[in-house]
Amino acid sequence: MIAITSNAISNERLTEIVQYIEKSGNQAHVSKGMDRTVIGIIGQANPTLAEHLRQMSGVENVIKISKSYKLASRDFHPEDTVIEIKGVQIGGENLVIMGGPCAVESPEQIDEIARLVKAAGGQVLRGGAFKPRTGPYSFQGVGVEGLVMMKEAGDKHGLLTITEVMAPEYVDVCAEYADILQVGTRNMQNFDLLRKLGTIQTPVLLKRGFSATYDELLNAAEYILAGGNPNVMLCERGIRTFETYTRNTLDLTAIPVLQGLSHLPVISDPSHGTGRRELVATMSKASVAAGANGLIVEMHTDPDNSMTGDGVQSLFPHQFAELLQDLEKLAPLMGKKFETAKAPVASFR
Amino acid sequence: MIAITSNAISNERLTEIVQYIEKSGNQAHVSKGMDRTVIGIIGQANPTLAEHLRQMSGVENVIKISKSYKLASRDFHPEDTVIEIKGVQIGGENLVIMGGPCAVESPEQIDEIARLVKAAGGQVLRGGAFKPRTGPYSFQGVGVEGLVMMKEAGDKHGLLTITEVMAPEYVDVCAEYADILQVGTRNMQNFDLLRKLGTIQTPVLLKRGFSATYDELLNAAEYILAGGNPNVMLCERGIRTFETYTRNTLDLTAIPVLQGLSHLPVISDPSHGTGRRELVATMSKASVAAGANGLIVEMHTDPDNSMTGDGVQSLFPHQFAELLQDLEKLAPLMGKKFETAKAPVASFR
Amino acid sequence: MIAITSNAISNERLTEIVQYIEKSGNQAHVSKGMDRTVIGIIGQANPTLAEHLRQMSGVENVIKISKSYKLASRDFHPEDTVIEIKGVQIGGENLVIMGGPCAVESPEQIDEIARLVKAAGGQVLRGGAFKPRTGPYSFQGVGVEGLVMMKEAGDKHGLLTITEVMAPEYVDVCAEYADILQVGTRNMQNFDLLRKLGTIQTPVLLKRGFSATYDELLNAAEYILAGGNPNVMLCERGIRTFETYTRNTLDLTAIPVLQGLSHLPVISDPSHGTGRRELVATMSKASVAAGANGLIVEMHTDPDNSMTGDGVQSLFPHQFAELLQDLEKLAPLMGKKFETAKAPVASFR
Amino acid sequence: MIAITSNAISNERLTEIVQYIEKSGNQAHVSKGMDRTVIGIIGQANPTLAEHLRQMSGVENVIKISKSYKLASRDFHPEDTVIEIKGVQIGGENLVIMGGPCAVESPEQIDEIARLVKAAGGQVLRGGAFKPRTGPYSFQGVGVEGLVMMKEAGDKHGLLTITEVMAPEYVDVCAEYADILQVGTRNMQNFDLLRKLGTIQTPVLLKRGFSATYDELLNAAEYILAGGNPNVMLCERGIRTFETYTRNTLDLTAIPVLQGLSHLPVISDPSHGTGRRELVATMSKASVAAGANGLIVEMHTDPDNSMTGDGVQSLFPHQFAELLQDLEKLAPLMGKKFETAKAPVASFR
Missing domain, CATH: 3.30.70.1140 (Phospho-2-dehydro-3-deoxyheptonate aldolase; domain 1)
Structure with a gap:
């Protein structure tokens, strides 16, 4: 009501x-x-x-609000939610770029990538310390040590950090080190995790389950909001369809739909959404044209040797820098603000 | 290897x-x-x-075994796994019937339903104490009290019990009261929960994620097996497709496929697989004809007033009894053993 | 109305x-x-x-009938439609088995297969003369000659024949030679073809589009019925989902759903529904247990050398014979009539 | 090769x-x-x-080319195909806008809409004379008369015209009146229609089947190309997924994928891709940012009273004009040329 x-x-x-x-x-x-x-x-x-x-x-x-979600609904909260973290605003007219490797591998790796993300114009460093993996024998991330490495790299280069939290018991330690906590696609309906995230104030990036409807995503956000944490951003990262050429089918229409139904910022993940490096830059631009409030993009200095095997969807640093310079021109046409330092792309090779 | x-x-x-x-x-x-x-x-x-x-x-x-899962693979373990619990055998040539309400509601409700499940020939009482719900404002189950009620009803009527466990922290209390722990479709890739279940010996019924491939389901089982718990059964409960007439699309081909790839028992859930009472009996028979090692079927004495709203997919007691008598004739044709007490169906009205 | x-x-x-x-x-x-x-x-x-x-x-x-289809609706025509062709009844309490190769290849091939279908207990010979193929460079069928070969084989061995018709212009020639005309999954919404089939009386087997809803299938049938041809059977042949282990996902729930919404006979195609020989017999039984009025099953004497490359889903003759003997026991449990000549399976090797 | x-x-x-x-x-x-x-x-x-x-x-x-399609492959034909029709170039660096109603309804309706399409900057008039409809009792289009009306309107206002052809027998008459022939989503694998279109030189817009893979779409194009007609454009118009909020899921990643695999122009249809007017302009921009060579957009002067009931996805004329002015700014950023006459949007109300 x-x-x-x-x-x-x-x-x-x-x-x-x-x-x-x-x-x-x-x-x-x-x-x-x-x-x-x-x-x-x-x-x-x-x-x-x-x-x-x-x-x-x-x-x-x-x-009366007839939707099953209330706090997440735009009826309930007509103005855009803008989440402010250490001076960076996410939501509204701002375009935020999150970049970094699939997984934190070493202090040197994450420091160098952080430097490149910052130089290219990004505001947030992404990196996984705990990795959800389909099978138990795959690399599962370096754990808490990775959180420490990320925080050091982020602090040194003036970047916020975002990392995935996989279970309620890890929420506190992740929140101690990272500025934004990510809920992965397989955990979108891990209701105990959502409830735990509702008890803190750390911003949460909630990824759409790979087969979740818009309604289910907004209800998952409602779990966090109803617990008392208003700082939620939604993330479209591709859905599972019959098409197997791409890793997932990036549903860009989700962006205007979610922004219509809800006041929460919507971030796009073209790396997981396509699973192919050669498509990431194009689909990043399409995401911004569709109105995204931000992007989360995988970038790696040596993608062919990444520890998760996800390097195939990671941009090289110069591609990342070039993309951000293109976005700088595109953003104003979409009513968004975004600026890079305009460093020559060649310097990222 | x-x-x-x-x-x-x-x-x-x-x-x-x-x-x-x-x-x-x-x-x-x-x-x-x-x-x-x-x-x-x-x-x-x-x-x-x-x-x-x-x-x-x-x-x-x-x-060398090239599959990403090993312990779950039939290459690795050519003989059928048969899980024995208090004299009931699940797997191999046995057909096991699990019946009961979506949610435990009261001691009287679960006691009466347990009596009817037993009288009809079922071996396991199902019932949810903790309920995963899309939105935070829906009925979330009665909690630990429900576990106590189920155990009393199961003990009194000579039935095993199965209930859903939703998070690692609840595994111990659920295992204290229930004979089988169920992992729900949204939690199939809740890897912390799977790991925790690997540390106990209580049998686990692992439901297929509603958009999980066979390979992903078997890898999820591998998490439990690799932790040291060999007592895993797989459950087909319907997948998400474009068809919306039914709640899900029950993929019965999963039964022979999973039995070919793995030695673990495969249970079918036609209640969630169809979401419509009038289809449950037919699809139960089709499941047994497809080779299922068991069924998990919702039955309620007053489905129109169930607390979860899932009554629409619950059989009435006389329909449940009639189904089991039909299965008694069908099972031997499929090389399975199953016997009812042959009570007149009319006595279940 | x-x-x-x-x-x-x-x-x-x-x-x-x-x-x-x-x-x-x-x-x-x-x-x-x-x-x-x-x-x-x-x-x-x-x-x-x-x-x-x-x-x-x-x-x-x-x-008033609120559904978009009328003549296909059970509201409109409460009794089961039974289509009688040369003494074979399709629909109601009869189980009809259609067997044969994916494509007619030669007079000898189709004659030998017809002999085996008949000996095993089948009533209808299937075989493609015109083949719909994804690409233009694949084998497209032998054409009208194949129709002649099929008719001769059917007549000689006392079998009805069914073949696919791909375009309005071929309806007349196909109807001249075959007893039943099949509309393939890619043509379910080829409305000109459907309209043309409405102008004749030859029975039509209408395959569900691989991504068609129940409602769309029944509306496609309505095109034929509305044109004046009441002899339509529906066919579930698998739908396209995210699962790629099987060629399609056989949606057996379609059988009771379609039989509830409509009076038309429903046939199951486990060969295309699974795309894997080792699953065909099991899913055939599951189809009958789900209430199918018939099966259409691929069988080939030399599947590894079939001209379409679909041999991988074709049964060997002895598997076909064994399946039909199993169905003879199963059918009565489902209220269906079916009898084989009980020839020893070994004689089909 | x-x-x-x-x-x-x-x-x-x-x-x-x-x-x-x-x-x-x-x-x-x-x-x-x-x-x-x-x-x-x-x-x-x-x-x-x-x-x-x-x-x-x-x-x-x-x-050697290992793909099943050859002529459609970029390996085979590395340069972009540019189709020129009466001075309008489709493909390469040009952005082409096709606009108009779902169905031609009357001479006055199509004339007024043609005037508005031209005034806004569009180059092609779309409109259906023959309409594929799920059920036989829905409005099926006005037929050949509609072709005449479209041609008159197109000629008068200096627009090319595009219309759907539903069966081989209508190809000649449609080609007599229209500049581009459209193959609808349900007909993408109507192989006889594709073969017939291969025998003429009129350009064809081939819509992706709503559950067709990229590979199947390119093979369908190959049928036309192999017949001798090189003038084919591909069209992404949304695929069928589990999400029902939108009519289809517009798969914009198809645009760069198809442009990578093939040299043919790729057009996006955000009207059918979303099914909701309020999403069309945003997804049009996203399509252009994804690299589309053109758009096909429904526009109607009185969408609430359209004869097909598809008005819900049609833009009002002033929305169409505003969109084209936005695209004029966006196109150069994507390396595309597009100019409007810059008429005030208010004059389209």
């Missing part, structure tokens, strides 16, 4: 309305927009509350 | 070979068949071990 | 009602059942016709 | 090589590029021809 008030309402009156809602045993979430203020109401269905609210002065309308 | 010996080999010689393998730093898994004995070898690739084994007397052949 | 009358109605009165409907510019399709007679009405929506019919003596009820 | 020659080769020598190939009973297709000339060779496998060619002076290399 949402209550809508005009923006002419005084702060005192708004506070009174919120207190009234809270006294009724519900939570109130205030979202101030340009033209109106929306108070989202979460709690036990109370048939008389709507009626009472409708009669309060300052309240223009009270509307 | 597997080493094959003739059955004429003496136990002493077999022990010597096993000890030789273990001294080399590898694990040896012995599987005795009618015609030959297979020693599965798991460990670090050692180029000379194969050569040495091949030269040992008693060893007929040494073969 | 349907009008329902009691069975106590006289033939004269029924005729009067039908004439009344036809005078109103609509078509009337009478379907006599055990308990009631249903008159299906197809034509321009006439708001007053329903009202008038409802007031006519003998008419018990008039109901 | 292809033979590669340096560009230093004389025309006389090139002609000699071509004649040598043709004398051997094969066809030769010459494709001159910037750096080299490729002679594609189609015909019976001749083991010695490759050897002989390799030894001919001027021939640098001879390479």
